[in-house]
Amino acid sequence: MSITSSPKAAAVVDARHxxxxxxxxxxxxxxxxxxxxxxxxxGITASSFNSVSLNPPLVLWSLAQSANSLPVFTGNSHYVINILAADQAALANQFARPSKNRFEGVEFTLSPTGLPILSGVAAWFECHNRSRYPEGDHVIFVGEVECCDVSPQEPLIFHGGRFLSE
Structure with a gap:
């Protein structure tokens, strides 16, 4: 077996690459x-979501340190992570763009702590804001799941800079 380096590999990681x-x-x-x-x-769109632990039930997501919403998410005790369904690309775009009211025209119910659970999502997790870790240009949020639900819908997938449903 011979090992060679990739001709495209760069010694220094370029941000675009x-x-x-x-x-x-x-x-x-x-x-x-x-x-x-x-x-x-x-509400904000995020694709940096992952499970951490089953016992206790922990999940994580991250937010840019430059985000205007960072102080709100850092200071609040709870948040809801809504996993979008395959037919909700428009919602992903709506919550990704700056707007005075991203909830305009959006149907939702309230979680046990009174936070929005978007209608039609594939799953949702209400989390206690357990810990935060500044790393690089983002803050990693670890949430302890207090309640969650799932529906039998396919999730929205993002790959190669686009939604796979497009």
Missing amino acids: FRDALSQFATGVTVITTRLPDDSFL
């Missing part, structure tokens, strides 16, 4: 929701 390589990993798409101090709601 790194992003292109990451895009080859298919991910689900989530909308993380919580409440603002004025009792209105905040």
Whole structure:
């Protein structure tokens, strides 16, 4: 067996090349929701979601340190992770774009702690904001799942810079 290096490998990781390589990993798409101090709601699209532990039930997601919503998510005790269904690409886009009211026209119910659970999602997790870890240009949030539910829908998948349903 002979080992050779890849001719495309770079000694220093270029940000665009790194992003292109990451895009080859298919991910689900989530909308993380919580409440603002004025009792209105905040929601953001995130694809950086993963399970951590079954006992206790822990999940993680990350948010850019430059995000305007970072202080809200850092300071709140709870949030809901909504796993979008395959037919919810428009919702992913709606919550990814800057807007005064991302919830305009969005149907939802309230979780046990009064946070938005988007209608029609494939699954949702209400989490206690257990811990946060600044790493690089993001903050990793670890949430302890207090309740969750699942529906028999296919999830929305993001791969190669686009939704697979497109």
